Amino acid sequence: MEKFYYEIPSIKRKNEAIEYINEFYEYKSNINGTGGLQRFLDNYEGWLEKLEEDYKRIPNEEKVPARTYFLIRSNDDKIIGMINIRLALNEHLKKFGGNIGYSIRPTERGKGYNKINLYLGLKICKEYEIEKVLMDADKENPASWRTMEALNGVNVREYYDYENAHCIVKDYEINVNDSIEKNYKIYEPMIQKIALRKYSEKDYQFVYEVKKDAYKKYVEECWGKWNEQEQQAYFKNFIKQVKENAYIIKYEDRNVGFYNGELLKDGNYEIGNICIMPEYQHKGIGTEILNHIIKKYSNRDIEIQYFKQNPVGRLYKKLGFEEVGETQYHYQMIRPKIDKANTRRY
Secondary structure, three states, rough: OOOOOEOOOOOOHHHHHHHHHHHHHEEEEEEOOOOOOHHHHOOOOHHHHHHHHHHHHOOOOOOOOEEEEEEEEEOOOOEEEEEEEEEOOOHHHHHHHEEEEEEEEEHHHHHHHHHHHHHHHHHHHHOOOOOEEEEEEEEOOOOHHHHHHHOOOOOEEEEEEOOOOOOEEEEEEEHHHHHHHHHHHHHHHEOOEEEEOOOOOHHHHHHHHHHHHHHHHHHHHHHHHHHHHHHHHHEEEEEEHHHHHHEEEEEOOEEEEEEEEEEOOOEEEEEEEEOOOHOOOOOOHHHHHHHHHHOOOOOOOEEEEEEEEOOHHHHHHOOOOOOEOOOOOOEEEEEEHHHOOOOOOO
16 A cells, blocks of 8 residues: 655755656646745745745734655655645735645546545644644646545535636645544555654754663663763764754654664665654664665665664564674774675575
8 A cells, every 4th residue: 555644845855846847847737835945946945944934933914834845755765746735824814825835746636636635734724723724726626626525525615716817716725633533544544644844953852762761771881870961962963064964753743753863975775773762662763764764775785773781683584684793882884885785685
């Protein structure tokens, strides 16, 4: 089964995001739900800054706070769609535009993807305590308004819009809780429960505690009693170095762990840390993150090291990693890139 999840836009998707918009131009298709990305194709970094401003905005009659997401198909790690969710409405948006704008890339249409896109969007609305969502669509765009109806949207008005769209528009209301409840069995199995999001400064203490839980035992076995002050200082320097390649691991919308890794100068990919909160271990989360990395960097040798006392080495070997060296306290492993790995048996 195909799985999907939302991802907050970041610099790592720059080329894919631009390609997404260019596909709409290629197919001469209307662009919706992108947070204005089409206006920033030559300044993607500026678009990311705009999205942060959008999120933090205090609502007024000119603009309202909003969140923009990529809809990612986890099976191939591809941007399938986008959605822009307005977290509040002013009087103008109550009459035209509503809470949600969305889109699916032209080459992926006709597969029902916008339904999972809207379902995930309604779940975000619930997080922000939005009880009723307003949406609209041109009458000549049945794919859009039928998606709303599929998620229990009620057509509350149909009119000719002389001011904005210059066509017949259909307005819909969706009761967020009712829609999620009625469609839970259909769409929940399609949601990727495990996802990554980019590290931000507000995650600092969370990541420190997760790493502490993961490594304190091994640090004390190797170097003696845990020194909180020294470890805080070490972590401050560590996170400063890795934050651009660091991610929070989410499971069922909860922050449950931390992962970092980077491309090395020799072309290899190095996994720095995969740390999961104790109460979320043994759920296959770490294994799924590893499989994601292996798939994404299959054309590169992947390096990892781990404390000798840590039994995780058995998992690494099962996934194709081979021991290549050791230090006083760590084993070092490499998983050969795909053209080598295909000639070996594990």
